[in-house]
Amino acid sequence: MLAVVPGTAGAVEGSAPAAGAPLPAPQPGAVAQASDGPVERLIVGYKSKTTEAESNDAAAKDAKDKGKKAGESLAFERRLGTGAALVGLGAELGKEEAADVMAAFRADPDVEYVVPDRRVYATAVEPNDTDYARQWDLFEAAAGMNVPGAWDKATGAGVKVAVIDTGYVAHSDLAANVIAGYDFISDTRMSRDGDGPDGNPADTGDWMNKGDCGVDRFGRPVPDRDTNNSWHGTHVAGTIAATTGNGKGIAGIAHHATLQPVRVLGWCGGTDADIINAITWASGGTVQGVPANPSPADVINMSLGGGGACSPATQNAINGAVGRGTTVVVAAGNDNVNAADFQPANCNNVITVAASDRQGNRAAYSNYGAVVDVTAPGGETALGSANGIWSTLNTGIRSLGNETYAAYQGTSMAAPHIAGLAALMNQASPSMTPAQIESAIKTNARTLPGSCSGGCGAGLADAARTLGASDGTNPQPPTGKVFTNTANVTVPDTNTPVTSSLAVTGISGNAPTSLKVAVDIKHPYRGDLRIELVAPNGGSTQLKAAGSGDSAANVLTTYTVDASGAAAGGTWKLRVTDVYSGDTGYIDSWTLTF
Incomplete structure (x- = not known):
């Protein structure tokens, strides 16, 4: 016999109802139409000075009389704040x-x-942003990061994200969220702005000719070909916090967060020393000769890196930032090798991010390995620009051009997805520490729908699932095996149970006493739903009862079940029944963690 452990169901299953458009008061003589769906109550507005407008008893009598005329059983329920009467129909009535x-x-x-x-x-x-349809990385069911499902809980408001990168080139889809940053490039040749560190983090371009930066250890020229301006930091910033709902361009993940551009990369890259100062300053630490940061970052994104071990100097800067409460997100690298050989991906106290493609495989270029914490969409433009990550850019090739948008690929594109998610979490639960944010992201990642050789961390990050668990506690990552079904199953409103199955293999003995059942069901009225878990032996337990008092949308939560009475191996089923009419939904995904 299975049993739900009391008190372990997630506290947040959906969101509070949003305010709808106000219902216009019909003019005298106007005809208000019944809604298309079943109706349970009516709102009756009596003319002022009438008895029914002033007396509940009179309104109750009138409802009863009107019901007799229509052949229905009506009853006055209560007076609304506007003075209108709420009249119950006794049962749901058709149109x-x-x-x-x-x-x-x-x-x-x-x-x-x-x-x-x-x-x-x-x-x-x-969002009404014109290029939103290109942003598969945010919303596609197969390998998107399920970002729109998190926006009912947080949008990054009040959170500050520092982008330690090439700086910022003006773009109208970012301008509203950009705050003052700093330029830490100390070599004037690298900075191309004629001076050293200063308060202007404008990106002056990072184009290079073949061999400009010398040769590598194999004697090959660096770079190995002529390159144009990347405007890299601006592309990264757009993924994190582009303005959303402005009728143009793209939607940012944490679109109400602020962006602080911190410039460390220019011609021939950047130096450890400049990056260390940038990490320290961005997180609110003191850098000699530099004014204090008036807006210390809650999250730092570093889509940068190089070969070698994490130096103690860099590690100290990261430790200082994390100690001040700043979450540090870094890219795993783009060489299709073990990320343990690349820094800052191999530093401690960072969230190291690998990249996945549009099908949910580890991207062909992405580094991998035990130091990777989680994977996020990084795109793969080799499969076509539609498969890349679309974000803010500039048309300038070797000088400043006009603002535009373009598709890039890379772990540089994956990292800002996690920085944006960290910003959402920071707003939703400001008391969470960087370690707790990292743990929650990893705990709530879902299995990559494609393949990953070499290690992709906890899996593909899931924003909606993570925000559902972001409650200020310290979630622990799963220690056992994870099984997920992401195939959609329609839940009809015919009081007919439907099931989604999971084949569990490779586990002997009985299931644990604390089996985790993560459920993601889309439905406009979750009170309609009864949810059950069915074990391979046919035994079942009710995870959620139906109830007319629960009017919020969607079920997005994790239940803990004592499943020790059933064998772990075999086919498990999630059984869902819509016990009321009028609405339909679907099982989006569900996961068992043993």
Whole structure:
């Protein structure tokens, strides 16, 4: 017999209902139509000075009389703040029956209007940004990061993200969120701005000719070909916090966060010393000769790196930043080798991010290995630009051009996805430490839908799932095997159970006493749903009961089940029943962690 451990279901399953558009008060004589779905109540507005407008008893009597005329059982329930009467219909009525009842009220000259008491739902409105459809990395079911599902909980408001990179080139899709930063490039040749460190982090371009930066240890020229301006920091910044809902361009993951450009990369890259100062300053530490940062970062993104071990100097700077409460996110590197040989990916106290492609495989270029913490979409433009990460850029090849957008690929593109997610978490639970944020991201990652050789950390980051668990506690990553089904299963509103199956293999003996069941079900009215877990032996337990009092949308939570009475191996099923009519939904995904 399975049993749900009391008190372990997630506290956050959905979001509070959003305010809908105000219902217009019909003019005298206007006809208010019944809604298309079933109607349970009506809102009746009586004309001022009428008895029904002033007396609940009179309104109750009128409801009863109108019900007799329409052949239905009506009852006055309560007075609304506007003075209108809320009238119950005794049961759900279809469109035609509800229209008959409303006609009885409309025939009364004392009634100013009658409208159905419509159900409204929490909605995460799809952004109206013109290029949002290109951002598969945010929303596609197969290998996107499930970002829109997190926006009901957080958008990054009040959170500061430092982008330690090539600086910033002006872009109207970023300008509203950019705050003052700093330029830490100390070599004037590298900076191309004629001076050393200063308060202007403008990106002056990083184009190079073949061999400009000498040769590598094999005697090969660096770079090995002529290159143009990358505007790298601006592309990274767009993924994190481009303005969203402004009718242009792209949507940023943490689009209400602020972006602080911190310039360390220019011609021929950057130096450890400059990067160390940048980490220290961005996180609120003191750098000699540099004014204090008035807006210390909650999150740092470093989409940069090089070969070799993490130096003690760099590690000290990172430790100082984390000690001040700043989460540090870094790219794993793009050489298709073990990230243990690349810094700062191999430093401690950072979140090291590998890259996945649009199909959910480890991207062909991405580094891998035990130092990787998590994977995020990095794209693969070799498979076509539509498979890259679309973000803010500039058209300038070897000088400043016009603002534009373009697709890039790389772990440089994957890291800002996690920086954006960390910013969302920081807003949702400001008391979480960097270690807790990292743990929650890893705990709530889902299995990569494609292949990963060499190690991709905890899997593909999932923003909605992570925000559902971001409660200020210190979640622990799963220690056992994880099984996930991401195939959508429609849940009809016919009181007919549907199931989604998981084949569990490679585990002997009985299931644990604390089996984790993570559920992601999309439904506009989750109170309609009864959810059960069915073990391979047919035994079942109810994870969630149906209840008309729960009017929020979606089920996004993790249940803990004592499943020790069943064998672990075999086919497990999630059984979902919609016990009420009027709405449909679907099982998006579910996961068992043993």
